[in-house]
Amino acid sequence: MTERAGTDIVTARNPGLSSDEVARRVERGEVNDVPLRSSRSTAEIVRANVFTRFNAIIGVLFLIILVVGPIQDGLFGFVIIANTAIGIVQEMRAKRTLDSLAVIGEARPTVRRDGAAVEIPTSGIVLGELIELGPGDKVVVDGDVAEADNLEIDESLLTGEPDPVVKRPGEQVMSGSFVVAGGGAFTATKVGRQAYAAQLAEEASRFTLVNSELRNGISQILKYVTWMMVPTAVGLIISQFTVESHDAREAVRRTVGGIVPMVPEGLVLLTSVAFAIGVVRLGRKQCLVQELPAIEGLARVDTVCLDKTGTLTEGGMDVRALHLLDGAEQPYVAQVLAALGAADPHPNASLQAIIDAYPGSGADGWHRTDTLAFSSARKYSGAALTAPDGTASAWLLGAPDVLLPAGHAALADVDRLNDQGLRVLLLARTGRDLDDPRAASDVRPRALVVLEQRLRPDAGDTLRYFADQGVHAKVISGDNAVSVGAVAGTLGLPGADRPVDARHLPADRDAMARVLEDGSVFGRVTPQQKRDMVGALQSRGHNVAMTGDGVNDVLALKDADIGVSMGSGSEATRAVAQIVLLNNSFATLPSVVAEGRRVIGNITRVATLFLTKTVYSVLLALLVVFWQIPYPFLPRHLTLLSTLTIGVPAFFLALAPNKERARPHFVKRVMRYSTPAGIICGLAAFLAYLLARHAYTGSGSLDAETSAATLTLFLMEIWVLAIVARPYTWWRVVLVLGMVVAFLIVLVTPSLQTFFALRLVGTSVPWACVAIAAVGGVVLEVSWAWVRRREDRALATA
Missing domain, CATH: 3.40.1110.10 (Calcium-transporting ATPase, cytoplasmic domain N)
Incomplete structure (x- = not known):
């Protein structure tokens, strides 16, 4: 009698629930109704994009401008509304992608109903259900073992104990554990929110934006900006009401004009949009990103540990x-x-x-x-x-x-x-x-x-991609080391001709790490050794990604910086991995790496633009307070400059292709560039403003002074944009030139001149402003090159 026949005998002995029993339990609500938390809810997305600290600041300032007028000085408020709407729309797109992919990758346990084994969604399990188990299956609800055939359960994800536990009929199994050997069946005793894993899941969503260097770095930057804004804004308010004591409305407008540009309002938005669009792009390639920072994390990885079976x-x-x-x-x-x-x-x-x-x-x-x-x-x-x-x-x-x-x-x-x-x-x-x-x-x-x-026909190309990108591939397998080395050698992996038998690896972590750094292929590796090897590499400062599809990969996947599971892999591996390749194609990994590098590189670019504005805004406010003169700009001027030199370009730059290798220390890198750039821009604009104040007198002089300062600041900001946009491609050149043309149109169109209160008077002062900007641009180039050289030197010695 074959096992198939033997299985039929077992089914006949314990047929599970009948259809009528299932229906009655559903009516009583005894069903596993835990919702799949695949992403933030719609309400959470709206709340996260609307109710922010800086939106509150901008909103209050916008209401003030609506009172004192004119409306063109309140344009910044409409820009914020548009930016927030874009953020909500993009995150909603990402949510739909995540939700649909999560349903595809959801576990479908096998249950016995009316004597037959059937697959059902996890949400369809009812109390008292008889659920079958096999190697790699995840225990989806709590229950008691009804049948056991050498059943071994790994509860390490719940208890931290790595050794599998042999389960016998009558013993308890807990949701979140998984089968490593044998098989059997258990009866569900707790479903829905009563199950152990569900109670843990209530504390956090599966998809999260935490543990990201980008997100944490931006939060740190915003904290610094808030500290700088508060005292500077107070000083600016006092100064402007003192200087413009005869015109309270003008004092308000100048004060708001000084405070608004300090807020890097679009930086968080663009980061969220970049992540969200990354999820959508990868979703089209059947790649489920279970934690958004995984896109960023895989781009920072320098070592990829590959399980041969199911990967190569x-x-x-x-x-x-x-x-x-x-x-x-x-x-x-x-x-x-x-x-x-x-x-x-x-x-x-x-x-x-x-x-x-x-x-x-x-x-x-x-x-x-x-x-x-x-x-x-x-x-x-x-x-x-x-x-x-x-x-x-x-x-x-x-x-x-x-x-x-x-x-x-x-x-x-x-x-x-x-x-x-x-x-x-x-x-x-x-x-x-x-x-x-x-x-x-x-x-x-x-x-x-x-x-x-x-x-896999695409494995060789993928290994070559990682080699070209400076990512070291380590093949870690439970098979014979020589056999694994032969397979890896066929695919062109460097070092495959020197396979290492893991049974001879040193137990000491440092010694093991040295062997791992020198070798590329390791065979006869036990599950615990896989975990130890990941830890050893991490101890030497490596960012480690682990790929796999079997139960023996779970512990290593859990401990790696980034865990990647195949969609056809066991439920346990899919549960602990941050990235699931639903199409089972190892060749999708380069797309994830490229997407992460696009996000990191582009957000670094646009963050430099936003923080340059914050730095020069704070500097200008301090200089104005010290000199006790009117603030050089009205809100409409800075809205125009921000839109042309930051808002529109940043949107395109944030979503552009970018293959630059990810570098660490996001905050330090951004501040190294934006701080000197902001200081140079601020000093050039203020010098032009002082020159114009000396040159212009009489009625209308304040508008002429402001226009001269606006011209200088635009030229400085467009120079910063030109530097940030490098290396140039045709569309980046068109982008920069397009912003210049747009500003020239404002300068030569009478109605726009009136709307933005921009009027260049004479020729000597405007050309002097151009000369100041040219000198400032040269200083920008020198400082930029110096910072880049220091950074490259530090990276080379790291």
Whole structure:
């Protein structure tokens, strides 16, 4: 009788709930109704974009301008409204993408209803449901074990204990744990918000914007800006009401004009938009980003640990040959292999290949009396069988170099096959009980099963991409090291000709890290070793990504800086990974890296623009307070300048392609550039303002002075934009020139001159302003080059 028939007998014995029982439980609300928290709710998105500290400041200033007028001085308020609307729309797009992808990647447990095994959504489970379990399955609700066939549960994600726990009928299983070996079924005793994992999930959303250097850095910058704004704004208010004591409305307008540009109002918006659009772009490629900072995090990774099976190779295998040992007969061995395949209700990829080559019909008359589930720690599985003639025997199927003693003659043949990139399993008979810890020490080899793995056609190109980008790839596998090295060598991985057997790795973390840094391929790695290897690399300052699809990868995926799981992988790996490749394509990873680099590089660019404005605004306010003169600009002037030199360009720059490698210390890098740039811009504009105050007298002089200062500040800001936009492409040149043309149109159009209160008087002062801007531009270039040289030197010595 095959295992399929055996499974039918188990089902008949415990058929699970009937359709009527399920319907009654649904009516009573005894259903697993925990909503899938795939993203922020619509209300949370609106609240996060509307009710911000700086929106409150801008809103109050906008209301003040509406009272004192004119409306053109309140243009900044409409800009904020438009920016907020854009942010909400983009995050809603990302939410829809995340929600749809999360449904695709959601676990679908197998339950028994009316005597049949059916897959249902997690939300469809009811109280008392009989849920089947196999290797890699996640326990989705709490319950009691009803059936156990060598069932081993890993509860490390709940308890922190790495060792699997053997579960027997009647014992409790908790949601959030997963099966590492064997199989069985359990009865749901707690569903919905009563389940343990659901209670933990209530405390935080799955998708979050925390633990991001970009987000944390921007929050830190905003904190500094707030500290600078408060005392500066107070001083500016006192100064303007003192200077313009005869005209309170003008004092208000000048005060608001000084405070508004201090606020980097669009920086948070553009960061959110960049993340959101990144999620949408990756979603189109069937890549589910379970935590938004993972886009950024993978771009910072310098080491990628790859599990061979399911990453470099496809999940399926084929039996290529059967090498008989010690006089074994082929028909007998074929029957044993067929019986072993039929004995396992949850075969892994290797055993499935054997089942395909030796179907269960070849084991007619054989009966299973006991089984030993495969464990990645043991490296073998087994079964106790009774032959048609009544002879009882115990068999093991697993790694030859684990089951055979060192120096055995068959190992030479194994090494030769491994050198060809083939996977080899040993079929051996043991004279001990399967549960005997020394079962593998007393074996009689009968055959070598030679398996051929299917390479992913895109794996080689992906490895070359990482090599070109300076990301070190480490292949970490539980298979034979020589075989793994042969596969990796076929794909062109540097260092694949020097594979390392992980059983000989030093236990000391520092010593292990040195070996890991030198090597590229590691075989015979246990699940705990995978976790230790990730930790060892991290201890040497590496940002580590781990890819995998099997249960044995879960612990390493959890500890890595970025965990990447295949969509076809086990539920446990998908649950702990930050990124899930739903199309099971390793070739999608370069797209994630590129998207992360686009976000990091572009946000660094636009942050420099925004903070340059903040720095010169604070400096101008301080200079005005010290000189006790009217503030040089009205709100409409700075709205125009911000729109042309920051708002519109920043939107395009934030979403542009960018392959620049991610660099650390976001806040320091941005402040190194924006601080000197802001000081130079502020000093140039103030010098032009003082020159105009000296040159112009009489009626209308204040408007002429403001116009001269506005011209200088525009030229300085457009120079900063030209520097930030490098390296130039055709569209970036068009972008910068377009902003210049737009400003010239305002200067030469009478109606726009009146609307923005811009009127250049004479020729000597405007040309002097151009000269001041030219000198300021040269100083900008020198300071920029000096900062860039220091940064490159620091990066080279890091």
